[in-house]
Amino acid sequence: MNTYWSEVFRISVPALIAIVGVWITQKANYKNQKANLESQKENIHLSLLLKLKTDAMLHFHKSLVETIKALEYFYSEKGEFERKQLLGYKPINPYQSPPSRKYNYDDVTEESKQNYIDFSMAKVRITEEKLTELKNSVDPINVYLNEQEQKSIEQIVNFLSRFEHMITGNIKRLKRTDDILAFHALINADTEQVIQQNDKTVKKYYQETLVVLRNHLDPNYLKH
Secondary structure (H helix, E strand, O other), rough: OHHHHHHHHHHHHHHHHHHHHHHHHHHHHHHHHHHHHHHHHHHHHEEEEEEEHHHHHHHHHHHHHHHHHHHHHHHOOHHHHHHHHHHOOOOOOOOOOOOOOOEEEHHHHHHHHHHHHHHHHHHHHHHHHHHHHHOOOOHHHEEEEOHHHHHHHHHHHHHHHHHHHHHHHHHHHOOOOOOHHHHHHHOOOOHHHHHHHHHHHHHHHHHHHHHHHHHHHHHHHOOO
16 A cells, blocks of 8 residues: 555656646746736837827928918919919019019909909918918827927917918908909008018928927937
8 A cells, every 4th residue: 555655656746746837837927928918018008109299290290381381372473473363463574584563454353353352262261271270280299398399389370370360361351342453452461571571480480390399209209
């Protein structure tokens, strides 16, 4: 009998030790897997947060550029030529370089004035939509900005809003029944000097805004 149990004991102990060893190994592996899983979850969460931040910054920048371009149309040579050609203006000296801003009004009619108003108002609506989108894109990035950076963003958005109001305000007051001199006075109410000064300010504020965005879009900065 003793021999029997001795043999059982001799066989069972190594097997038991092996089972315990497997259990310990499996438990250690489980802990490592759990730690790795938690680490992966943390990395995924961090990547998601960084993506949300980057997307918000890039969306704001896209909206900013599109708003500036929409405003620039109204005082660009191309924009002025398109609208005044539609209106029926003919340059007194078509061969002058740079182009003359003196026009012949003989071909202007109520119909051409209405075409000018309709075309210009379509451009105004596009600009207003771009400006609204820009304003809506500010809040998502403000959570990442310090007070000074927020002021920089607020500065350019508010300035573009005032600039848009100045540029489009007279267009909204146009009527096809206005006599041509009154019509001409409204569409040329904003002097070239005033426009150029505002354009310089937009460019200055834009460069300041780029500094803020570049700081936050730098990969090393985004990890903080």
